Amino acid sequence: xxxxxxxxxxxxxxxxxxxxxxxxxxxxxxxxxxxxxxxxxxxxxxxxxxxxxxxxxxxxxxxxxxxxxxxxxxxxxxxxxxxxxxxxxxxxxxxxxxxxxxxxxxxxxxxxxxxxxxxxxxxxxxxxxxxxxxxxxxxxxxxxxxxxxxxxxxxxxxxxxxxxxxxxxxxxxxxxxxxxxxxxxxxxxxxxxxxxxxxxxxxxxxxxxxxxxxxxxxxxxxxxxxxxxxxxxxxxxxxxxxxxxxxxxxxxxxxxxxxxxxxxxxxxxxxxxxxxxxxxxxxxxxxxxxxxxxxxxxxxxxxxxxxxxxxxxxxxxxxxxxxxxxxxxxxxxxxxxxxxxxxxxxxxxxxxxxxxxxxxxxxxxxxxxx
Ligand code: PLP
Numbered sequence: 528x529x530x531x532x533x534x535x536x537x538x539x540x541x542x543x544x545x546x547x548x549x550x551x552x553x554x555x556x557x558x559x560x561x562x563x564x565x566x567x568x569x570x571x572x573x574x575x576x577x578x579x580x581x582x583x584x585x586x587x588x589x590x591x592x593x594x595x596x597x598x599x600x601x602x603x604x605x606x607x608x609x610x611x612x613x614x615x616x617x618x619x620x621x622x623x624x625x626x627x628x629x630x631x632x633x634x635x636x637x638x639x640x641x642x643x644x645x646x647x648x649x650x651x652x653x654x655x656x657x658x659x660x661x662x663x664x665x666x667x668x669x670x671x672x673x674x675x676x677x678x679x680x681x682x683x684x685x686x687x688x689x690x691x692x693x694x695x696x697x698x699x700x701x702x703x704x705x706x707x708x709x710x711x712x713x714x715x716x717x718x719x720x721x722x723x724x725x726x727x728x729x730x731x732x733x734x735x736x737x738x739x740x741x742x743x744x745x746x747x748x749x750x751x752x753x754x755x756x757x758x759x760x761x762x763x764x765x766x767x768x769x770x771x772x773x774x775x776x777x778x779x780x781x782x783x784x785x786x787x788x789x790x791x792x793x794x795x796x797x798x799x800x801x802x803x804x805x806x807x808x809x810x811x812x813x814x815x816x817x818x819x820x821x822x823x824x825x826x827x828x829x830x831x832x833x834x835x836x837x838x839x840x841x842x843x844x845x846x847x848x849x850x851x852x853x854x855x856x857x858x859x860x861x862x863x864x865x866x867x868x869x870x871x872x873x874x875x876x877x878x879x880x881x882x883x884x885x886x887x888x889x890x891x892x893x894x895x896x897x
Contacts, residue, residue, distance in 0.1 A: 538851075541883055542859030543673045543832045544701065545723035545730050546875035548783075552728055555786035556779045563776035571781050572766060578788035582703060582726070582796060583718060583736045585710035589759065591766040592784055593719070593733040594777050597700035600719025600733030602630050603757040604696050608665050608717055608741055610748050611635035616663040616693075618649045622674035622863040623698060627667050634753065639663065645864045648827040649679045655687055663693045671702035674862040676834025676871060677823040678706065685714025694741050700724060703734065704791050705803040705831035705875055716741040722780070725803065725831050727876030728787035731780045787876075803830045806879040810872065813888040817895070822869050831879065833872040834865070838895070843867050846894050854890045 540547055561567050579590050593603045605627065609615055615636040617628040620643040631638050639661040643649045649668060658666050666688050670681055681697055688695040694716040699708050703718075705725030710718055716738040723730035737745075737759065745752075745759060752758040756774065765773035791799060807830035811821070814835055822834040837843045843860065847870065850856045859871030872887050874880075
């Protein structure tokens with residue numbers, strides 16, 4: 528069935544993203560479109576940069592929103608940090624680590640992979656030992672591996688990776704604004720996210736921050752960045768004081784991200800993280816009581832995406848379809864190796880609310896009984 532603009536049904540997206548967008552953000556996106564040199568646009572871009580620094584917990588000058596979804600952030604971080612010939616270590620334990628390795632494989636680097644079983648965490652000592660062995664110049668890892676609901680601990684990794692002479696690149700697409708991300712204290716060199724997850728704006732922008740250490744490497748490159756569109760040496764003039772035209776600013780998306788960040792800052796980054804933890808624990812208690820098992824081991828669960836194994840005897844597709852048809856709720860299916868084996872319940876950003884926890888549990892109880 529096709530829907531016209533006016534009769535698009537209201538869904539409740541409680542999967543791994545996009546998350547529900549608050550009305551204030553939807554109103555912001557409907558503001559008049561202006562050109563990229565209009566003082567209104569300049570002010571919004573400056574505001575977005577400042578607010579993103581608070582969200583990322585960084586003083587990095589190079590903090591901006593890449594035009595494109597989270598994958599554009601991933602590609603941007605990789606093509607700028609990796610120079611052809613570099614030894615690069617990409618850590619994988621899920622679908623998005625695989626994507627990182629796929630992009631890195633196109634960067635003419637000496638690619639090494641640390642492949643950990645899907646559903647198992649990547650541990651810091653494994654990463655450091657492998658980075659040392661291959662003399663890595665860049666190490667890439669996903670913080671919250673949305674495909675399996677695993678939280679890969681990265682807190683102590685950055686400074687140790689630096690001691691080995693490498694840079695640390697981290698995917699926080701699903702975690703920024705929902706789980707603790709402390710860019711400067713943790714020594715992260717390139718961190719990117721997505722507007723549509725715990726920040727609760729629509730999809731279309733990839734917030735990103737890059738450390739001075741990484742900028743130094745970028746500026747010392749002997750070769751051009753392989754992507755013109757994502758070349759940060761160009762993009763910085765566009766976001767910086769010179770305001771050179773590089774590409775047409777997705778201005779209405781910037782309004783949306785700006786307003787979403789206002790909401791993040793009003794709540795406070797740490798309080799927001801705590802709210803995600805609280806809602807995760809509430810949902811987990813209910814799922815445990817129903818006998819459902821998480822796909823990740825205890826102590827390594829993402830709080831914003833709860834991936835559980837489809838229980839014996841339940842029909843994966845039927846349950847997900849009924850969530851949508853009977854409750855208007857979108858939940859996530861398993862991805863890649865977890866296809867047909869997991870359900871993913873997202874409590875992200877504006878979606879991380881007590882009433883949504885109650886809805887998921889009630890609907891699941893009803894559907895499993897049926
Ligand atoms: N990385 C992670 C951890 C993700 O969860 C996603 C999307 O789900 C991506 C990267 C890719 O982002 P996008 O789909 O916005 O391009």
